[in-house]
Amino acid sequence: MQNIKIVAAGDSSILIEFGSEINPEINRKITSTVQLIRAQQIEGIVDMIPAFCSLLINYDPRIITYDRIQSRMAELVKMDVKASAQKKKVFEIPVCYGGDFGPDIENIAANAGLSVEEVIKIHSSSDYLIYMLGFLPGFCYLGGLDERIHTPRLANPRVKIPAGSVGIGGSQTGIYPLDSPGGWQLMGLTPVKTYDPDRETPILLEAGDYIRFVPIDRGEFDRIKALVDRNEYECVIREGEV
Amino acid sequence: MGIRILKGGMLTTVQDLGRAGYQSQGFSVAGVMDVRSFKIANLLLDNPENEAVLEFTLIGPTVEFTSISIVAITGGDFQPTVNGEPVEMYKALYMKKGDILKFGSARTGSRGYLAFGSYLDVPVVMGSRCTNLKSRQGGFKGRKLEAGDYIHFRKKCQYLPFFLSRKLDLHEFDQNEAELRVVMGPQDDRFSKQGIETFLNSEYTVTSEFDRMGCRLDGPFIAPKETSDIISDGIAFGSVQVPSHGKPIILLADRQTTGGYAKIATVASVDIPKLVQRKTDHKIRFRAITVEEAQKLYMDELRELDEMRKVIHKPCKEVLECRLPAKRLAKLFE
Structure with missing residues (x-):
């Protein structure tokens, strides 16, 4: 494990940086640290935001000062904890790539020196681990994007991106769960709702699950969308070994 | 009802x-x-x-x-x-x-x-x-x-x-400008020395892109060392993120939980009200303080609120003055 850095993020938050790369090992360390903090019931901790390789903790400075929480966390991250292996659950997410749904797909292809078809093939041929949820309700940060199609974020973020948009931001890919501003390069749209406040389980996916993107054409998109709108669509879920 | x-x-x-x-x-x-x-x-x-x-x-x-x-x-x-x-x-x-x-x-x-x-x-x-x-x-x-x-x-x-x-003599938001005290980081190391100096020594303007989610400022370009893209991490209330366009965006109540732009600083809790009460074209300056100073300011404000609580629980002048004529009247009946 690399050097772990603990820094202030204002007067009511502290950030623990576990490393500076996206890898499953670092991510598991964060998951276990979160569990450890919960188990220890440290007074004054208000909320936690686990991310790829960092953990932001919101605390109440009336109850615990920066110095105290800093030294407490420094002790805690030294502890060695192991996460257990499990079977993986793969959600198949249909995506209609390109056209109006993916206005940046040519950018992505040009940046990679590939054809649009190759970009789609690469993007839809691996299982992506959900490292964390964040940014928006149900927004999944996925790991494992093929290096060939890494693409920088837009210099100036868009003010509105439609729900269901699938895009690439740097070394990450993902789905926008609802209309939102954002800086990712858009490559397609899924008719599946990863977040639906009116559904029994508003959030479809969980950290630790996997996603596989499946290319579909416009006709299939419309067919699935009609099912989704009637609440009759169910995602295909495969099981596999990690 | x-x-x-x-x-x-x-x-x-x-x-x-x-x-x-x-x-x-x-x-x-x-x-x-x-x-x-x-x-x-x-x-x-x-x-x-x-x-x-x-x-x-x-x-x-x-x-x-x-x-x-x-x-x-x-x-x-x-x-x-x-x-x-x-x-x-x-x-x-x-x-x-x-x-x-x-x-x-x-x-x-x-x-x-x-x-x-x-x-x-x-x-x-x-x-x-x-x-x-x-x-x-x-x-x-x-x-x-x-x-x-x-x-x-x-x-x-x-x-x-x-x-x-139950009244307080407060007129808090008359100014068209505000100085926001900030705790530097968590990713101030992503910015060049010159970028940090620009941030702390320039005047920024509140743009019309200002809602419950965040406030975009306009002003001098804050230069990153290489790139301001980071691996997405958690965002605090008052995080000052600087995307590649070099202009700060301060994240507020409806902020996303995480984001992928480097955060140069975080506004002290006690100064967030000064920012959220600004209008388009108002001016903003930043001043760096330590996390300990920011926490002290926070505790000071809580004490100030306690003082207010005491003031509104004391009998007020009007009530006390009403008792003077009552005393005089009482004498007549002695």
């Missing part, structure tokens, strides 16, 4: 201190933008610290009371009137059945707060009564208030002790 919204204003929502504890699933905290004005509004009425209020933006609502209540108005000056007569802010106000409380546009500040001694009856969702507009949760049906909406009260409120004492 409650209030009817006759006009919704520009953006009026039910808010409290926010819905903490669910950020790991991607749910924003939401809650009030100006925590200080919110706390003062509730303390004027002896309400619990986290009691839900109405927050309004730039143009306030018009509200009809269908029963008696005691309310307090704080924040920016929205020129409030009751039945057409101007009323004071930062003061407990007695509302009768049928009274119409009307707010205009913000003369000073940009956000106003209306607290109720009779408590608003909206459901508690995941531990909070606040409205999350993004995920359409909480508050009144998960949305901003519109004409015709009716909100019940949870209890009767016809009397508060020391009623005349």
Whole structure:
């Protein structure tokens, strides 16, 4: 494990940086640290935001000062904890790539020196681990994007991106769960709702699950969308070994 | 027993201190933008610290009371009137059945707060009564208030002790500029020395892209060392992120839980109200302080609020003066 850095993020938050790369090992360390903090019931901790390789903790400075929480966390991250292996659950997410749904797909292809078809093939041929949820309700940060199609974020973020948009931001890919501003390069749209406040389980996916993107054409998109709108669509879920 | 919204204003929502504890699933905290004005509004009425209020933006609502209540108005000056007569802010106000409380546009500040001694009856969702507009949760049906909406009260409120004492002489948002004290980091090491100097020594302007989610500033380019893209991590209330275009965006109540731009600094909690009460074209400067200083400022403000609580619980001059004629009269009957 690399050097772990603990820094202030204002007067009511502290950030623990576990490393500076996206890898499953670092991510598991964060998951276990979160569990450890919960188990220890440290007074004054208000909320936690686990991310790829960092953990932001919101605390109440009336109850615990920066110095105290800093030294407490420094002790805690030294502890060695192991996460257990499990079977993986793969959600198949249909995506209609390109056209109006993916206005940046040519950018992505040009940046990679590939054809649009190759970009789609690469993007839809691996299982992506959900490292964390964040940014928006149900927004999944996925790991494992093929290096060939890494693409920088837009210099100036868009003010509105439609729900269901699938895009690439740097070394990450993902789905926008609802209309939102954002800086990712858009490559397609899924008719599946990863977040639906009116559904029994508003959030479809969980950290630790996997996603596989499946290319579909416009006709299939419309067919699935009609099912989704009637609440009759169910995602295909495969099981596999990690 | 409650209030009817006759006009919704520009953006009026039910808010409290926010819905903490669910950020790991991607749910924003939401809650009030100006925590200080919110706390003062509730303390004027002896309400619990986290009691839900109405927050309004730039143009306030018009509200009809269908029963008696005691309310307090704080924040920016929205020129409030009751039945057409101007009323004071930062003061407990007695509302009768049928009274119409009307707010205009913000003369000073940009956000106003209306607290109720009779408590608003909206459901508690995941531990909070606040409205999350993004995920359409909480508050009144998960949305901003519109004409015709009716909100019940949870209890009767016809009397508060020391009623005349319940006022504070505060005029907080008269200026067109603000200096925001910041704690540097967590990713200030992503910026060049020159970038940091630019950030701390320049004047920035509040743009029109300013909502409950964040405030974009315009001004000199803040240079990153290489790139300001980072691997997405958690965002705090008041995080100052700087995307590749080099202009700061300060993330506020409805901020996303995580983001992928480097955060050069975080605004001290006590200075966030100064920012959220600004309008387009107002000027902002930043000054670096330590985390210990920021926490001291926070504790100082809590003590200041305690002092306010004491002031409004003392018999006021008017009441004391009434006793003088009474004493003189008493002599006549001796």
